[in-house]
Each structure stands twice: as structure tokens, then as C-alpha cells.
Amino acid sequence: MDDATLAALIGQRRTGFTLPRAFYTDPAIFERDLEHIFMRQWLFAGHISQIAQPGDYRLYQLADESLILLHGSDGVIRAFFNVCRHRGSRICRDEAGQAHRLVCPYHAWVYDDTGALIQARHMPEGFERGAYGLQPVQVQVVEGLIFVCAAADPPPFGQIAGDIARFFGPYQLAETRVAHVERHLVAANWKVVAENFFECYHCSHTHPEFCSVMSYGRAPDSPRASRERAAFVAEWHAQAQASGWPTGGVDMTEDSIHTLARTPIRPGYLTQSEGGGPVAPLLGRLTGYDGAVTAVQCYPVNWLLACSDHAMLARFTPRDPTHTELMLTWLVQRDARPGHDYDPLAVSWLWRVTAIEDATICEDNQRGVTSRRYVPGPYASSESSVEHLIAWYLRQIAPAAPAGQAAQSDADAPSGIREPR
Ligand code: FES
Ligand SMILES: [Fe+2]
Known part of the structure; x- marks a missing residue:
């Protein structure tokens, strides 16, 4: 695809709307994605x-x-x-x-x-x-x-390395072992998959398991649940800060492409498990189950999280214009023994079932964006992180602006940070 054609396609895209069909299907754009993003990030x-x-x-x-x-x-x-x-x-x-x-x-x-x-x-x-x-x-x-x-x-890696070390350090993830791996080849372009994983607008009606664990899953749909979630988070942060371990998060900046958050799960839940009870021995230097999840999302396709007793590492890898590999890897404390100290299926339950639900959603989405009648649709306000991702994406693949023409500013783009899913 020549620069003029690509520039015209990018020019067709309206801010706040999904991408034109070609971005989800065209082999030439996929090749450009590989060269300008996956071979560079x-x-x-x-x-x-x-x-x-x-x-x-x-x-x-x-x-x-x-x-x-x-x-x-x-x-x-x-x-x-x-x-x-x-x-x-x-x-x-x-x-x-x-x-x-x-x-x-x-x-x-x-x-x-x-x-x-x-x-x-x-x-x-x-x-x-x-x-x-x-x-x-x-x-x-x-x-x-x-x-x-x-x-x-x-590109520089120091900022993300520093933030991961600061927020994930107490889990001592280097001292863990793999408890379970799930792999799915999803029939969807990598951007369909990334868009899905960067928003939770879909969570309340597609992820019953997730919503049973994370109290913010349904909070946006109910003012009362929203207020309760906000009060719970504020109380948890006040207590957690006393431990000296950072809480809150790291927002995306002009120079960074990651966002990180450390937040509580749900009242009474100690970890991200069915029912909230422990599913493995404590990680690292933790002395108790703290009911929190720490998650970092890195553009374009990585998302890593840890709770008191396990971690989950998500890697989405483009395979071809319409296929993406999902690989989820769960970690537990290095000396923990399967069948004795943990059940791999209990450790992996939440994101295993959620990823399968997401794979179905993404494949439906891909079928739809491939239709002759597909036209880009508007993002909801709770999908601002997807708009941020797509604006970043387009800047990466855009042909260089002619001399003297300023690059599109991102100053008005919404923040990429949100609660970890
Ligand atoms: S030795 Fe590797 S291609 Fe010949
Ligand atoms: Fe999802």
C-alpha cells in the first residue's frame, strides 16, 4: 500500500469511532502493523x-x-x-x-x-x-x-521496568513457576483483540464470572454499585498505603505506552478466585492475602497482573491479518506443588473462562467488521482507553508528515488508564 492510499484511509477515520474495515482485514495494513509496531516495540x-x-x-x-x-x-x-x-x-x-x-x-x-x-x-x-x-x-x-x-x-524501557519493579516487586515474580498455560488461536485481527482487552464496557453482560469477582465489573451500570465501589476503593487505599507498598497507579504519558494500577478486588475477596478464597501459597514477600490485584497494560498487546497468590501474564500475538494467538500463563510460588498446594484449574479459573468468552466476542466482532455493510461505529465514554489505543496506533503507522506539516496532536486524547480488568 502506498503512502498516499494509507494516508487517505487514516484520514477517513473519525476520532471517537472504530477503524474502517481495511484496518481489520487488509494484508498490506497488517504488514505495515508488523513493520511499524511489532518489529519496533x-x-x-x-x-x-x-x-x-x-x-x-x-x-x-x-x-x-x-x-x-x-x-x-x-x-x-x-x-x-x-x-x-x-x-x-x-x-x-x-x-x-x-x-x-x-x-x-x-x-x-x-x-x-x-x-x-x-x-x-x-x-x-x-x-x-x-x-x-x-x-x-x-x-x-x-x-x-x-x-x-x-x-x-x-525505544526506552527504563520507565516501564521501573514501574513494574516498584509495583510488582513484593510478589517476587522471578521466584515463581508456571502453573498453567492456555493458548487460543482467535479468528480476529490483533486490533479487534486489543480493543476488547482495553475496555470493560462489555464486561457486565458477557463476563458473569469476572463480574462475580471484580466489583467494578457492573459498577458503571448502577449508580449505587458505583458509589459502593468508590467507597470500598478509597477505604482500601487508605489502609494499603500504611504498608508502604504503592497503591493507585501510573497513568500513560506522552512518552510512555503503559498504564498500571493496583486496586482491591471486592469486599471479602482475598484473591481473584471463584469465591475469593486463596488458591495457592502466598507469593514473594507477602505476609497475608491483601485482596488486591496489580495490573500493567503495555501497548500494544500485553497485559500482566498479580494477586497475592498467583500471577497471570497475557500475550496477544498477531499471526496473520485475521488471526491472533492468545496465550495466558499463570504463575505460582516456585516451591508450590500442583495437586498439593494448588489446583491449576482453580488458579486459572477466572481468566481461563473470561478469555474463552472474549475469544468468542472477538470472532463475532471480526465477522462483523468484515461485512460489506460494516461502517465504523462510535465508542462509548467508558471506551476512552480504546480511543487512546487507536489514536496511538494510527500515529505509529502513519506515513511521515510532509516537511512543515505538524503531526496530529494527542493533547486532547483521553487518558489510557482505567481499572485493571
Ligand atoms: S547451514 Fe543453515 S541454511 Fe545452510
Ligand atoms: Fe472481556
């Missing part, structure tokens, strides 16, 4: 326990790219494009494994665990092995959470 890729030992590797399939996350013998977590520097073969085939050296299955070029080429048979005189290392991907690990960025010059 920091993305949550996995948890440190999934490559716990030196030599452990795991693949992260991002649309048509395959990335290798590898725990080096020096303890450093690195990532590479899964592309041989000889003739381009995929190197690792298995989704996870153990390898101190990466051997290409085609002509057996060998790379060490820093990505350097260490063996290449029958190459001509003068061949410089040093020039043929694997293409690196940037890695940051914060609180055991592995983020990757495919850009050679990645």
Missing part, C-alpha cells in the same frame, strides 16, 4: 522459569517471524531471529528445548549461545565467521518477565 515474550537453566531455549512466533529466546551458559538471556546466516533456514524447529550450541539442520552451521558462528564447513579462503552471527533481538528481563524488541534501536 517492546513485547512481553515469556517468563524466566520457562528457560530456567543454561541452554534452555524457547521460540516466540511473532506473525511470520520466529525468535529464539536462549538462556546462555553465562546466565544471560538473549534472543535471536531463528534464521540461519547461510541460506536462511530456520535453525530451531522445536518450540522449546535444550542446546548449548545451535546447529542449523540444513548444512550444519553451528552457532554458540551468544549467537556467534563457530563452525561452517567448506567455506572459501577469507570467509569471515565473525560477520555471520545470528541477528540479535534486544532483551530486557524485569521481575522475571522477559521482554524483547526486534528493533536495532529500541
Whole structure:
């Protein structure tokens, strides 16, 4: 798609309305999304326990790219494009494994665990092995959470790392193990999925389980429930502040693309479980079940949360213009034993059932936006975070403005912060 066509399509979009159909269906726009967003932004890729030992590797399939996350013998977590520097073969085939050296299955070029080429048979005189290392991907690990960025010059990560460390530190997520993983291939464009997960306008009538746990789920539909929620939150914050652990949240700014909130669940609920009772041993340095959930949402597709006894890490990965992989990973304290200290299905209950409901909603939404009769519709006031997301999205993919023409201002865009879902 040429710049003029894309600019015209972006120009068609009315502020406060959903996107024109092409943004949810067109392969050329999907390609632009990959180049301008997914190859440039920091993305949550996995948890440190999934490559716990030196030599452990795991693949992260991002649309048509395959990335290798590898725990080096020096303890450093690195990532590479899964592309041989000889003739381009995929190197690792298995989704996870153990390898101190990466051997290409085609002509057996060998790379060490820093990505350097260490063996290449029958190459001509003068061949410089040093020039043929694997293409690196940037890695940051914060609180055991592995983020990757495919850009050679990645955007700053310090602010999000600092906020995650400050709000999630007491949970000690690096000292956890995976309790359960759910994976769904959703037949919807990644923006349909992201829009859904960035608003809770749909929660009151599509997520009965969620609303039974989080008291703000139905609060917007009832002035009384709204008042009760506000009073409960204020009381909880007043008590929680005494612990010295930050409460409240971090709003999105001009320079950041994440929002974070630490808020209570519901009166009488200690954790996000069916009925609110504990479902696993306490995490980290916690000395009691505090009834709170801490959640961080990072543009464009990551959403990570923790309660007193478990964490849930959501990763939405575009696969093609009309398919998105949902991967949800639950963590519990590292020494907790399945069947003894926790039941994986009890730990994962809330977001497992909610994600399935969301997958259905998203697939219905995709079918609708694909219709010849689809026209963009207006967001509700409680969908302001979706408007914020879409405005950000359009700025990322927009062709560069001609010299002298100011970029569209975001000054009037609504805040991206809200309660964690
Ligand atoms: S393509 Fe990898 S060794 Fe030839
Ligand atoms: Fe939902």
C-alpha cells in the first residue's frame, strides 16, 4: 500500500469511532502493523522459569517471524531471529528445548549461545565467521518477565521496568513457576483483540464470572454499585498505603505506552478466585492475602497482573491479518506443588473462562467488521482507553508528515488508564 492510499484511509477515520474495515482485514495494513509496531516495540515474550537453566531455549512466533529466546551458559538471556546466516533456514524447529550450541539442520552451521558462528564447513579462503552471527533481538528481563524488541534501536524501557519493579516487586515474580498455560488461536485481527482487552464496557453482560469477582465489573451500570465501589476503593487505599507498598497507579504519558494500577478486588475477596478464597501459597514477600490485584497494560498487546497468590501474564500475538494467538500463563510460588498446594484449574479459573468468552466476542466482532455493510461505529465514554489505543496506533503507522506539516496532536486524547480488568 502506498503512502498516499494509507494516508487517505487514516484520514477517513473519525476520532471517537472504530477503524474502517481495511484496518481489520487488509494484508498490506497488517504488514505495515508488523513493520511499524511489532518489529519496533517492546513485547512481553515469556517468563524466566520457562528457560530456567543454561541452554534452555524457547521460540516466540511473532506473525511470520520466529525468535529464539536462549538462556546462555553465562546466565544471560538473549534472543535471536531463528534464521540461519547461510541460506536462511530456520535453525530451531522445536518450540522449546535444550542446546548449548545451535546447529542449523540444513548444512550444519553451528552457532554458540551468544549467537556467534563457530563452525561452517567448506567455506572459501577469507570467509569471515565473525560477520555471520545470528541477528540479535534486544532483551530486557524485569521481575522475571522477559521482554524483547526486534528493533536495532529500541525505544526506552527504563520507565516501564521501573514501574513494574516498584509495583510488582513484593510478589517476587522471578521466584515463581508456571502453573498453567492456555493458548487460543482467535479468528480476529490483533486490533479487534486489543480493543476488547482495553475496555470493560462489555464486561457486565458477557463476563458473569469476572463480574462475580471484580466489583467494578457492573459498577458503571448502577449508580449505587458505583458509589459502593468508590467507597470500598478509597477505604482500601487508605489502609494499603500504611504498608508502604504503592497503591493507585501510573497513568500513560506522552512518552510512555503503559498504564498500571493496583486496586482491591471486592469486599471479602482475598484473591481473584471463584469465591475469593486463596488458591495457592502466598507469593514473594507477602505476609497475608491483601485482596488486591496489580495490573500493567503495555501497548500494544500485553497485559500482566498479580494477586497475592498467583500471577497471570497475557500475550496477544498477531499471526496473520485475521488471526491472533492468545496465550495466558499463570504463575505460582516456585516451591508450590500442583495437586498439593494448588489446583491449576482453580488458579486459572477466572481468566481461563473470561478469555474463552472474549475469544468468542472477538470472532463475532471480526465477522462483523468484515461485512460489506460494516461502517465504523462510535465508542462509548467508558471506551476512552480504546480511543487512546487507536489514536496511538494510527500515529505509529502513519506515513511521515510532509516537511512543515505538524503531526496530529494527542493533547486532547483521553487518558489510557482505567481499572485493571
Ligand atoms: S541454511 Fe543453515 S547451514 Fe545452510
Ligand atoms: Fe472481556
